[in-house]
Amino acid sequence: MAFRHIAIGNMGEASKPETLKAAVAEFISMLIFVFAGEGSGMAYNKITNNGPGSPSGLISASIAHAFALFVAVSVGANISGGHVNPAVTFGAFVGGYISLSKSIVYWIAQLLGSVVACMLLSYATGGLETSAFALSAGVTKTNAVVFEIVMTFGLVYTVYATAIDPNKGDVGIIAPIAIGFIVGANILAGGAFDGASMNPAVSFGPAVVSWRWDNHWVYWLGPFAGTAIAAVFYELIFIPPAEPRAYEQLPPSA
Template structure:
């Protein structure tokens, strides 16, 4: 996309009903995705009593994330484009598909949606810890960073 397609947006974008509706859709869809994905991690930890990662556990987590993403994108695709991820929103901005102001609205909604999902998980599980991901043994920070770049590129390539 040519650089001329990138736009900052107008201040009224922050108050137009359609833009706010799209931001709300991003909030809800991100909340669904994080709730399903992190909920699967909590469930796995509870069922295995914090056991070691097994191939079946990895498949279960991958399926939970896949179904969660499917539902999240289905909920918001026709309203906001179904970004669900701030990296996808950034790709849409750089590609000239949304303005910077609309992207900022989406980012705020996505971040709030993920935080609310974690609070809902904490409440609905009676205070169980929301799992955090870490690096496996033998994987350095640089390796993980490059992997994230490649996978994020794959995520936004088709947008």
């Protein structure tokens, strides 16, 4: 079973300097990603005077998120692994590549990075609203959850194949490019229906700053469910059972 490698960790691990450095890296990467991604949407709304959505707006959002995520993953890869997403961190935890205690530190840093990015956007734009994710007309909560599950499955499967799999070889810059591309492509597929979050932190920041929480749970349940399916599937099918996990290669005091 894939879950046999799960590690809980302890407070000592969570407070280690390398863990705190990784958390800072996740905070900054998330800030970069959300500031550019959310900012692109705010810029579009300003240009169109909050007019109706259009194909050009969806394409610009897709490109902005793809480029920003490529950069955010790249700059954090050698420090924290470049998760830039609580769902990705959860996927690494399910596979045994990060402990629960360290995951919690990552989650806090990621959520704070998103909130600070949205606060900075609100201030820098003179108080413009950071739009919270919402369902489009005719899209039910069930529809949105399915969208988020499928899109996040694709994202986390890509992360596993290009960044987490210990047998992936030296893929170099291909990993952040592929991760950015799949997010951009998923925004084109699902952006017009539920906003295509795939990332609870990306949804959390705008919700906090705008204080709009309608159907917010969709953007947690969908991504975490999609992540669990992708992680377990990849672990069971493609990674040998005896393959050591990151925490299993650490000394006992780690």
